[in-house]
Amino acid sequence: MEKEIQQKIEECLNCKNKPCSVNGCPVHTDIPGFIQKMKQGDLEGAYDLLQDNNPLSSICCRVCYQEEQCQGSCVRGIKGKPVSIGMLEKEVNDWATQNRKEIIHQTKKEGKIAVIGSGPAGLTVAHELNKEGFGVTVFEKEKELGGILRYGIPDFRLPKNLIDEITQRLKKAGVVFKTNIEFGKEITIEKLRQEGYDDIFLGIGAGKPSTYDLGEEEVYTSDIFLKKYYEKENICLSKQVMIIGGGNVAMDCARTAKKMGAKRVCILYRRDRENMPANNSEVEDCLKEEIEIVFLTKVIAFSGKEITCVKTRLEEGKVKEVENSEYTLPADIIVLAIGLTPDSQLIETMGLHTKEGLITVDENGMTEKDGIFAGGDLTEKKSTVVRAVASGKKAARGMINRRKNSG
Numbered sequence: 345m346e347k348e349i350q351q352k353i354e355e356c357l358n359c360k361n362k363p364c365s366v367n368g369c370p371v372h373t374d375i376p377g378f379i380q381k382m383k384q385g386d387l388e389g390a391y392d393l394l395q396d397n398n399p400l401s402s403i404c405c406r407v408c409y410q411e412e413q414c415q416g417s418c419v420r421g422i423k424g425k426p427v428s429i430g431m432l433e434k435e436v437n438d439w440a441t442q443n444r445k446e447i448i449h450q451t452k453k454e455g456k457i458a459v460i461g462s463g464p465a466g467l468t469v470a471h472e473l474n475k476e477g478f479g480v481t482v483f484e485k486e487k488e489l490g491g492i493l494r495y496g497i498p499d500f501r502l503p504k505n506l507i508d509e510i511t512q513r514l515k516k517a518g519v520v521f522k523t524n525i526e527f528g529k530e531i532t533i534e535k536l537r538q539e540g541y542d543d544i545f546l547g548i549g550a551g552k553p554s555t556y557d558l559g560e561e562e563v564y565t566s567d568i569f570l571k572k573y574y575e576k577e578n579i580c581l582s583k584q585v586m587i588i589g590g591g592n593v594a595m596d597c598a599r600t601a602k603k604m605g606a607k608r609v610c611i612l613y614r615r616d617r618e619n620m621p622a623n624n625s626e627v628e629d630c631l632k633e634e635i636e637i638v639f640l641t642k643v644i645a646f647s648g649k650e651i652t653c654v655k656t657r658l659e660e661g662k663v664k665e666v667e668n669s670e671y672t673l674p675a676d677i678i679v680l681a682i683g684l685t686p687d688s689q690l691i692e693t694m695g696l697h698t699k700e701g702l703i704t705v706d707e708n709g710m711t712e713k714d715g716i717f718a719g720g721d722l723t724e725k726k727s728t729v730v731r732a733v734a735s736g737k738k739a740a741r742g743m744i745n746r747r748k749n750s751g
């Protein structure tokens with residue numbers, strides 16, 4: 345291990361009450377536990393501990409905003425700098441990728457469980473149930489696995505081989521994956537039931553844009569835009585790209601447009617910096633890449649050649665338009681990074697109710713329909729990868745308990 349890593353390990357105080365894990369981590373990773381194993385030189389043990397709790401540890405250490413989660417709860421941070429937990433977790437995972445030989449024994453599986461969607465929630469459910477000896481089939485509408493991990497997070501933030509490593513491991517352990525099968529078309533709840541699947545987990549994510557009518561020509565939602573980048577369809581070369589939104593997805597889209605060779609990339613946000621949800625490090629990365637950020641501006645029209653904006657001000661937290669403040673900016677492409685919601689029509693066809701556009705689940709991750717579970721973006725607004733993992737763990741535990749209780 346490098347000297348810098350060893351120093352970081354030494355910084356951990358091995359706090360008994362583990363505030364980093366208990367308060368900061370949505371999946372309650374035993375942070376001092378894995379750091380202590382690193383201290384003893386037991387990287388294998390540290391990896392096992394991380395992996396056992398979170399099958400997506402190699403991804404979370406790269407995409408989580410640790411400063412708002414585990415590192416934000418580290419006692420070291422009260423008077424100085426917190427322990428670099430994300431860096432240490434990445435070190436363990438990188439070591440495992442290089443050195444560890446996975447020996448996976450397939451065991452006989454019981455039951456038939458369907459997981460719809462191979463995003464972070466779906467992969468977690470598959471991992472947890474497979475580990476407990478249940479037969480799992482994952483259905484994915486795209487031709488490649490990973491859902492938002494593959495198509496919605498650009499490769500400069502998340503190398504795609506990490507998703508392949510996870511899905512390969514699951515395949516070897518006996519999870520069945522079926523791609524190019526869309527829920528609501530090729531498969532439905534009824535069809536799955538007829539085929540003998542007794543429990544079903546819905547992890548189909550959110551794909552419907554919040555309302556923002558700027559026409560359809562050269563207007564892309566963030567998920568479609570990022571998918572085009574993944575599929576190497578360059579729509580930005582020498583174009584002026586305007587990104588609407590102020591969250592981390594908006595920052596990802598802006599940097600993606602830059603990588604595709606856009607002439608100008610501009611983020612337009614209707615609030616100010618203080619009220620912008622994007623993480624500081626993401627904003628800094630954008631500024632370093634000469635991406636412009638215009639605050640207190642709302643886009644009201646797009647002609648195909650330019651956007652019309654109106655200036656805004658904040659009044660008791662509410663956005664108000666400033667009278668006679670319209671102006672235009674040249675624009676070729678608009679990307680809407682303003683949040684996506686679940687497909688309400690599809691949810692209705694399943695006979696499930698929604699609350700504020702989300703499926704409601706109980707403490708076991710189960711919907712109002714017996715044996716139908718849900719998680720990730722379907723059940724939580726502004727979910728993150730690690731929160732989706734947490735919801736997948738909850739649903740898997742719910743399914744396992746239900747089976748144990750029934751017999």
Ligand code: SF4
Pocket residue numbers: 355356357358359362363364365375376417418419420427429
């Ligand atoms: S709070 Fe910080 S110092 Fe304490 S155990 Fe967690 S990482 Fe270590």
